[in-house]
Amino acid sequence: MKMQDIExxxxxxxxxSKDKRLSDTTVRRKIIELVEKASGVTNxxxxxxxxxxxxxxxxxxxxxxxxxxxxxxxxxxxxxFGFTEIxxxxxGKISQPDFTAKFKNKTCAIEVFCLTKKHEQQKDPALNAYVxxxxxxxxxxxxxxxxxxxxxxxxxxxxxxAQIKIxxxxxxxxxxxxxxxxxxxxxxxxxxxxxLGWEQGYFVGILTGVEVNGKSSNTxxxxxx
Numbered sequence: 001m002k003m004q005d006i007e008x009x010x011x012x013x014x015x016x017s018k019d020k021r022l023s024d025t026t027v028r029r030k031i032i033e034l035v036e037k038a039s040g041v042t043n044x045x046x047x048x049x050x051x052x053x054x055x056x057x058x059x060x061x062x063x064x065x066x067x068x069x070x071x072x073x074x075x076x077x078x079x080x081f082g083f084t085e086i087x088x089x090x091x092g093k094i095s096q097p098d099f100t101a102k103f104k105n106k107t108c109a110i111e112v113f114c115l116t117k118k119h120e121q122q123k124d125p126a127l128n129a130y131v132x133x134x135x136x137x138x139x140x141x142x143x144x145x146x147x148x149x150x151x152x153x154x155x156x157x158x159x160x161x162a163q164i165k166i167x168x169x170x171x172x173x174x175x176x177x178x179x180x181x182x183x184x185x186x187x188x189x190x191x192x193x194x195x196l197g198w199e200q201g202y203f204v205g206i207l208t209g210v211e212v213n214g215k216s217s218n219t220x221x222x223x224x225x
Contacts, residue, residue: 042075
């Protein structure tokens with residue numbers, strides 16, 4: 001798989017979705033740059049990296065693209081939080097997490113999932129506002145969708161005997177991203193972790209890519225030491 005495959009893939013998705021973002025040369029270049037940068041972080045060549053990430057060339061939907069970008073962005077999340085030896089694991093018939101990595105001298109397994117536009121609250125087009133949005137994160141649609149996905153994804157984490165197991169949610173859905181500060185996201189990660197009730201050694205991560213006043217709302221709970 002080559003970089004040109006990414007270009008063709010974006011062309012095909014644009015033809016089907018007519019999503020104007022994909023006609024923006026700045027957006028497309030940003031995606032290419034992310035692939036190249038991730039190649040440098042992982043020390044995998046671009047073709048090897050693409051073959052290991054969740055890139056389904058035949059699934060030409062925005063949701064499939066978001067899933068691919070979620071894994072790609074996860075590499076930088078791991079790098080920013082001090083993980084090393086980040087290895088994307090090639091999807092196959094064997095159940096396994098999306099990544100392995102090292103944190104200090106500990107082995108880590110990371111399973112990624114993405115809550116996308118289809119997970120958003122319903123929006124009233126006339127009012128241009130989200131309806132039935134519950135400010136209580138525990139009762140929000142995102143909270144319910146997270147808990148449902150988490151139980152499914154735990155199987156991938158448990159297929160690996162790593163000392164640290166991280167469930168990482170890449171959050172693209174609104175209005176959760178825009179209505180929560182970095183401090184609130186940290187609080188939400190703690191709440192989700194406690195609601196899961198998983199045993200020691202599991203962690204919950206949230207990746208939004210949003211910065212407010214120079215502070216990132218990306219987070220992990222419990223804090224890694």
